[in-house]
Amino acid sequence: MSFRKNSGIGFLSTLSGGCRHGRPYARSHLGSNNRNMSTSSKIKVELDSSNGIAVMKFQNPPVNSMGLDFLTEFSISLEKLELDKSCRGVILTSAQPRIFSAGLDIMDMYGTGPEHCGAFWKAFQDIWLKLYSYSKLTIAAINGSGFAGGCLMAMCCDYRIMADDPRYAIGLNETQLGIVAPFWLKDTLVNIVGHRTTELSLQMGIMYSAPEALKIGLVDQLVPEDKVLSTATNTLAKWLTIPGHAQEISKSMMRKPTVDKLLANREADVKNFVDFVTKDSNQKYLEMYLAALKKKKA
Numbered sequence: 001m002s003f004r005k006n007s008g009i010g011f012l013s014t015l016s017g018g019c020r021h022g023r024p025y026a027r028s029h030l031g032s033n034n035r036n037m038s039t040s041s042k043i044k045v046e047l048d049s050s051n052g053i054a055v056m057k058f059q060n061p062p063v064n065s066m067g068l069d070f071l072t073e074f075s076i077s078l079e080k081l082e083l084d085k086s087c088r089g090v091i092l093t094s095a096q097p098r099i100f101s102a103g104l105d106i107m108d109m110y111g112t113g114p115e116h117c118g119a120f121w122k123a124f125q126d127i128w129l130k131l132y133s134y135s136k137l138t139i140a141a142i143n144g145s146g147f148a149g150g151c152l153m154a155m156c157c158d159y160r161i162m163a164d165d166p167r168y169a170i171g172l173n174e175t176q177l178g179i180v181a182p183f184w185l186k187d188t189l190v191n192i193v194g195h196r197t198t199e200l201s202l203q204m205g206i207m208y209s210a211p212e213a214l215k216i217g218l219v220d221q222l223v224p225e226d227k228v229l230s231t232a233t234n235t236l237a238k239w240l241t242i243p244g245h246a247q248e249i250s251k252s253m254m255r256k257p258t259v260d261k262l263l264a265n266r267e268a269d270v271k272n273f274v275d276f277v278t279k280d281s282n283q284k285y286l287e288m289y290l291a292a293l294k295k296k297k298a
């Protein structure tokens, strides 16, 4: 895999230590305290019982694209951790070099028909609903580029720490594929970077380099790549000293209106997606984008 600044296909140009709830917590010890909770081969989950921090590593080579299988497994893993009282916070990161996630698997949207597209979209909605309103603290340890749906996973977290490599890029590039981000994805970005930046970002499908992403507030912190996971762990451990009920209620107060909007419109949103993506003209855009991906390799 090779990555350039603003990596990805530019469609337009190419084709034309403390305590929480008063309880002491121990610092992270990798090794004997780590419990392997993996439910699948696509996502590796390790829970450190000494601090209650779970690390979920995307391991879906080559680029951690998120197909229906991936989304389903992701959802099950999140649910298990949410029910597990020994888990107090979750870090999302990637096991693949230089990529956090290439976003939704385009092959799940191209030539698969309305039924599959509908199931795929419901699974995507489900992940967003779960992660955006997750009751436990979450941090994205972004150790590579994050495209569209991949960027969304990071945006759902409570904090984003990215590798300070300017070759890595992150953003919502949907329009570059000829598709349109749904309102709840737009709302998630507005809640982070504000209306004007979202407007530009979505219309142009901008992928921001790591320094640019920090500048607009899409990520919260840049650190050297080999420090991304340890910084995320230390930050989470510090946050676990904040009284949990107050933190949770505050999170819900901020995010519930956005979540409720999708809950009230789930079926219509599925129909909207299926109608849109299965249209011949939009299938053509996806075909051209896939062809451009192949062509850049030749």
Ligand code: CO8
Binding pocket: 001, 002, 003, 007, 008, 009, 062, 063, 065, 099, 102, 103, 104, 105, 106, 107, 147, 148, 149, 150, 173, 174, 177, 179, 180, 181, 182, 273, 276, 277, 293, 294, 297
């Ligand atoms: N889905 C499916 N396959 C993908 C994806 C993807 N998102 N990204 C890459 N691949 C495939 C490539 O086609 C290639 O396949 P093959 O080996 O069979 O030729 C393989 O993965 C490796 O990719 P590259 O050879 O391109 O690897 P590089 O290291 O050169 O580049 C990149 C990696 C930069 C990630 C590059 O592959 C790329 O730009 N990918 C596209 C990323 C992208 O645009 N993602 C957006 C996905 S759409 C989305 O998430 C939409 C959310 C909301 C939808 C709203 C709809 C209405």
